[in-house]
Amino acid sequence: MKTSIATVSISGDLREKLAAIAAAGFDGVEIFENDFLAFDGSPAEVGRMVRDHGLEITLFQPFRDFEGLPEPQRSRAFDRAERKFDLMQELGTDLILVCSSVSQAALGGIDRAAADFRELGERAAKRGLRVGYEALAWGRHVSDHRDAWEIVRRADHPNVGLILDSFHTLARKIDVGSIRSIPGDRIFIVQLADAPLIEMDLLYWSRHFRNMPGEGDLPVVDFMRAVAATGYDGPISLEIFNDQFRGGSPKSISIDGRRSLVNLMDQVRRAEPALQIRVPDMPDRIAVEGVEFIEFAANEQEAAELGRSLASIGFSAAAKHHTKDVTLWRQGPAGAGINLVVNTEHEGFAHSSYLIHGTNAYAVGLRVSDAAATVARARALGAETFEQKRGPGELPIPAIRGVGGGVIYFIDGALANVWDVEFEPVASTAVADAGLTRIDHVAQTMNYEEMLTWILFYTSIFRAAKAPMVDVVDPAGLVRSQAIEGEGGALRLTLNGAENRRTLAGHFIAESFGSSVQHLAFATNDIFASSARLDVLGFSRLEITPNYYDDLEARFGLEPDFADRLKAANILYDRDATGGEYFQLYSPAIGEGFFFEIVERRGGYGGYGAPNAPFRIAAQKRHIRPAGMPRV
Numbered sequence: 219m220k221t222s223i224a225t226v227s228i229s230g231d232l233r234e235k236l237a238a239i240a241a242a243g244f245d246g247v248e249i250f251e252n253d254f255l256a257f258d259g260s261p262a263e264v265g266r267m268v269r270d271h272g273l274e275i276t277l278f279q280p281f282r283d284f285e286g287l288p289e290p291q292r293s294r295a296f297d298r299a300e301r302k303f304d305l306m307q308e309l310g311t312d313l314i315l316v317c318s319s320v321s322q323a324a325l326g327g328i329d330r331a332a333a334d335f336r337e338l339g340e341r342a343a344k345r346g347l348r349v350g351y352e353a354l355a356w357g358r359h360v361s362d363h364r365d366a367w368e369i370v371r372r373a374d375h376p377n378v379g380l381i382l383d384s385f386h387t388l389a390r391k392i393d394v395g396s397i398r399s400i401p402g403d404r405i406f407i408v409q410l411a412d413a414p415l416i417e418m419d420l421l422y423w424s425r426h427f428r429n430m431p432g433e434g435d436l437p438v439v440d441f442m443r444a445v446a447a448t449g450y451d452g453p454i455s456l457e458i459f460n461d462q463f464r465g466g467s468p469k470s471i472s473i474d475g476r477r478s479l480v481n482l483m484d485q486v487r488r489a490e491p492a493l494q495i496r497v498p499d500m501p502d503r504i505a506v507e508g509v510e511f512i513e514f515a516a517n518e519q520e521a522a523e524l525g526r527s528l529a530s531i532g533f534s535a536a537a538k539h540h541t542k543d544v545t546l547w548r549q550g551p552a553g554a555g556i557n558l559v560v561n562t563e564h565e566g567f568a569h570s571s572y573l574i575h576g577t578n579a580y581a582v583g584l585r586v587s588d589a590a591a592t593v594a595r596a597r598a599l600g601a602e603t604f605e606q607k608r609g610p611g612e613l614p615i616p617a618i619r620g621v622g623g624g625v626i627y628f629i630d631g632a633l634a635n636v637w638d639v640e641f642e643p644v645a646s647t648a649v650a651d652a653g654l655t656r657i658d659h660v661a662q663t664m665n666y667e668e669m670l671t672w673i674l675f676y677t678s679i680f681r682a683a684k685a686p687m688v689d690v691v692d693p694a695g696l697v698r699s700q701a702i703e704g705e706g707g708a709l710r711l712t713l714n715g716a717e718n719r720r721t722l723a724g725h726f727i728a729e730s731f732g733s734s735v736q737h738l739a740f741a742t743n744d745i746f747a748s749s750a751r752l753d754v755l756g757f758s759r760l761e762i763t764p765n766y767y768d769d770l771e772a773r774f775g776l777e778p779d780f781a782d783r784l785k786a787a788n789i790l791y792d793r794d795a796t797g798g799e800y801f802q803l804y805s806p807a808i809g810e811g812f813f814f815e816i817v818e819r820r821g822g823y824g825g826y827g828a829p830n831a832p833f834r835i836a837a838q839k840r841h842i843r844p845a846g847m848p849r850v
């Protein structure tokens with residue numbers, strides 16, 4: 219597998235782009251003409267710079283409005299092409315992309331276009347160059363790869379081939395099966411892009427909203443399976459026009475790009491076992507079996523405050539680490555309950571995390587069947603592994619770095635005894651629990667620009683899918699929320715992307731310097747029973763407005779008694795189209811915006827109560843200190 223990416227896909231000047239592309243492990247680059255034109259160096263210098271980075275130029279592009287012109291425009295188009303051939307020779311690349319014409323002057327006619335390409339192929343051949351033809355989805359006469367292929371076929375010249383671009387084919391919903399009958403050696407390069415499904419003008423969609431394979435909604439795996447079936451073995455090249463990426467970090471966009479291609483080809487290989495596809499060997503996507511623990515980093519004083527909060531939702535200090543200042547808080551039976559770890563060490567990673575972010579949930583422990591295999595897959599996809607010095611008697615728990623610089627630990631059967639091996643039970647303080655059974659979901663907050671990165675991260679490593687994005691209205695701005703879900707609800711993550719720092723989510727990121735886990739939602743099987751227990755435990759709950767309950771009663775036609783029970787307990791309620799029900803109860807925001815949620819799902823409700831979020835956020839913001847006030 220030879221990977222490539224178009225320079226247009228990432229931000230920066232050509233130097234920065236090439237450095238980031240090389241560092242991410244790509245084999246080649248497509249030089250997008252504008253990047254070259256904006257560069258203050260000769261074509262030979264660009265070529266040298268590319269090769270000094272260990273890259274090759276897989277393609278020079280685009281060459282526009284070539285085919286089907288009447289004279290004298292036709293001759294001028296050939297003259298233009300010759301100039302670009304000169305440039306390609308200086309750059310040191312042999313392939314140019316000609317995209318289907320959008321010119322009003324283009325006459326159409328498959329044989330006319332084929333004759334033009336035949337002549338262009340002749341001219342290219344004299345210089346040892348090749349010409350690839352791509353159908354733009356909005357081309358004037360050619361907007362379908364099947365027509366482009368027919369033109370290439372009729373041009374019948376060895377130096378003229380087809381260029382496929384997943385966006386143009388998939389945006390037009392063209393049957394990818396039609397690719398399987400094209401000879402692989404007639405395809406000169408394959409460009410890949412995904413995109414979110416949004417109804418809009420094709421050109422605008424393509425130029426602004428493309429994203430990496432796996433980040434969008436297009437069936438890019440099916441497209442690539444069809445390409446692989448042709449025997450095509452040339453470069454697979456990302457060509458991503460995306461407004462956000464243009465302003466993003468060249469390094470991280472390049473890493474995402476490479477990850478997206480490795481993940482894509484891994485899926486293609488698994489779906490087409492009969493084909494020889496050269497992809498690094500790696501374990502298949504990993505099924506997450508549950509959240510084994512969440513670990514907080516804190517100082518002693520804040521740990522004591524956190525402990526009071528945990529006790530108020532039914533957790534008790536169950537065990538202390540043999541050698542470290544680390545306490546295990548638990549609710550429910552050992553082995554089947556919820557584990558929260560509070561780390562107040564004065565050295566090590568948790569301490570560094572505390573110094574940067576303040577008290578925060580810096581680590582998540584996920585249950586998997588094979589922790590080493592999980593890390594092997596994550597590494598193959600370019601994730602950073604995490605290791606720190608182990609004390610005596612500590613288990614080697616494999617881990618990787620995650621959102622906000624946090625850590626994701628992996629616990630498999632061989633490591634499940636970590637609580638017995640590393641911890642000493644403490645005498646029970648006999649706090650009865652609140653009936654919380656498991657972690658329902660973990661909500662991570664990030665800058666909106668990072669969301670695609672983390673969606674790709676989670677869905678490429680784990681057997682998890684993304685739910686549709688929902689917009690959550692905070693009084694100060696929009697927060698986008700997207701859930702990542704494993705099979706059967708064993709893993710539920712909600713990623714919240716904040717666009718400004720005046721939203722509750724934005725405030726949290728700004729004030730905690732990028733920390734990520736903003737809230738933990740615990741499941742109960744009986745929200746009203748848990749609510750009664752919380753009263754006994756002294757839980758301070760978030761108060762919801764009476765207006766909300768008036769509307770709720772009307773909206774769902776609730777029995778007044780039932781609505782009154784919800785209102786009395788400040789429980790938010792939602793119901794889905796098939797009658798599934800969701801109950802939510804919140805803590806106010808603690809510190810800079812962290813909070814707890816308690817939920818009950820009935821009748822297979824699969825969402826997260828998005829319709830309630832604006833009211834919950836408004837209530838929480840009433841609790842947050844006004845800007846500029848000292849922290850109490």
Ligand SMILES: O=C(O)c1ccc(O)c(O)c1
Nearest residue numbers: 280317352383424425457
């Ligand atoms: O948007 C464009 O014009 C454009 C140019 C070159 C390509 O390869 C492409 O897919 C789109």
Ligand SMILES: [Mg+2]
Nearest residue numbers: 352383409457
């Ligand atoms: Mg293209």
